Amino acid sequence: MEWMAWTTPSALFFVGIGCIILTMVCWEIVSPTVASKGFLPIITTRGDRIFISLLSAAFIHLGFIGLTMLPLSVPLTIAIIWLFIVMKWG
Amino acid sequence: MKKTKSNKAWFLVLPVFILVAFSAIVPLMTVVNYSIQDIFGATRYFVGVEWYREILNNSRLQDSLVRQFVFSGSVLLIEVPLGIAVALMMPKAGKWSVVTLLVLALPLLVPLNVVGTIWQIFGRADIGLFGWGLNALGMDYNYAANPMDAWFTVLLMDVWHWTSLIALLCYSGLRAIPDAYYQAASIDRASNWAVFRYIQLPKLKSVLLIGVLLRFMDSFMIYTEPFVLTGGGPGNSTTFLSQALTKMAVGQFDIGPAGAFSIIYFLIILLVSWLFYTAMTHGDSK
Structure with missing residues (x-):
């Protein structure tokens, strides 16, 4: 490879x-999956929510890399918490 | 009636999946691998997210990004309403509709580099009809020296090239509306505006979604036409993201930073396309 x-x-x-x-x-x-409406402004399926979480995770990481010198564990932790929040209540 | 459930149809998707994997997913994964390394020929060093930090804090690339959003926004704001207007004015049937369709399809058949060359000559003040005409009208037009003129010419070139796409998509959408809707509107004595607002525009939603997405993605990735027309100048005034990326990857052979740049570029396109798609289909899911 x-x-x-x-x-x-x-x-x-x-x-x-x-x-x-x-x-x-x-x-x-x-x-x-059953489409449902949570705190996100749109009706989402489970697949939509994981897509939103992953895309958000990418931008959370980029934001931290571009604006701060903090270690990657910080945006990673935030992204994982965000993923759980979106999957559960999104 | 009891439906037979079978997942065998998924095998039919397999060839497409393999094709997409080799044409898109594997190259994208390779770019991710490049973006976290410093590569000198066969020698590679792991640098982590260093290139991402460098790219995100590069002021020239930030300027290119702003330029790119302004360009794509302008393209959509001009081409979508203009395309709808052209489609509404086109003859509904008969030989003139065929002639109009052919004329509209013509710009779409011209190769991208030829479009750039056409406008490069067309806009010249000495031998180009457009440039010469504007100067003859008393305007000091020179797209090679004035950034505003260069922007105007690049935008005009894109509008000339791609408005037809929106117009043709809208035309097909309009022809698909059953006559019964117009008859009902006529009985209600609906005005032309009411017909457009409550019948035609809602029925055009799906084709407009495709049109807006295509035009956004295309204009956000524009390379050939402005490269041939202005070469990114004067200065950097028409240097868009893809041109900056090509310069970095091919001109300077900075594969690592170019990889990081590509991933950021891809994520922006993915985000904006998803936002457009969600915004335009959101009404249907209510």
Whole structure:
């Protein structure tokens, strides 16, 4: 895999994304999603909420990287908390 | 009647999935890998998020981003209403509708670099009809020296090239509206505006969604036309994000920073496209 210039952190990142997608697929098979309205201004399915969470996580990280010198664990913790909030009450 | 449930149809999606994986997902993953490393030929060093920090704090790229949003916003504000207006004025049937469709389709068939070349010559004050005409009218027009003229020409070129797309999409949407709606409006003595506001515009929603998304994504990734027309100048006044990215990746061969730039660029396009899509389909889910 030299041509893709892999590193351990990027491999772990993509394994993480893959696991999230796989979990969502299994969850959907076991209990199909029902569109619902939470604190987000739109009606969302479970897939919508995970997409919103992941996209938000990317921008939370970019915001912290661009504006602060804090370690990545800070935006990562915020992004995980945000993911749970959106999945539960979004 | 009891429905038979089968997931075999998913196998039909498999070829497309493999194709998308090799044309989009694998390259994107590679770019992510590049973006966290400093690469010199075969030698690579892990740098973490350093390139992202550098790109996010680069004032020239921030200026390009602002320019890009202004350009895409202007393109949408001009092309969408103009495209709808053109579609509404087009003949509904007969030979003239065919002629109009052909004329409108013409700009869409011109290759991007040819469009740039056409406007480069067309806008010249010495030999170009457009540039010469404006100067003859007393305007001091020179797109190679004046940033405002360059912006005006790039915008005009994009409007000339792509308004037809919106017009053709809207025309197809308008033709799909059943006559019964117009008959009902006529019985109610609805004004032209009321017909447009309550019949035509709601029925155009789905085609407009495609049109707005296509035009946003295309204009946000614009490269060839302004590159051929102005080369990003005068100064950096028409240097958009893709031009800055190409300069970084191909000109300077800074693969790591270019990778970080590409990921940020991709995320912005993804976010704005999703916002447009959600805003335009939100009404349906209420």
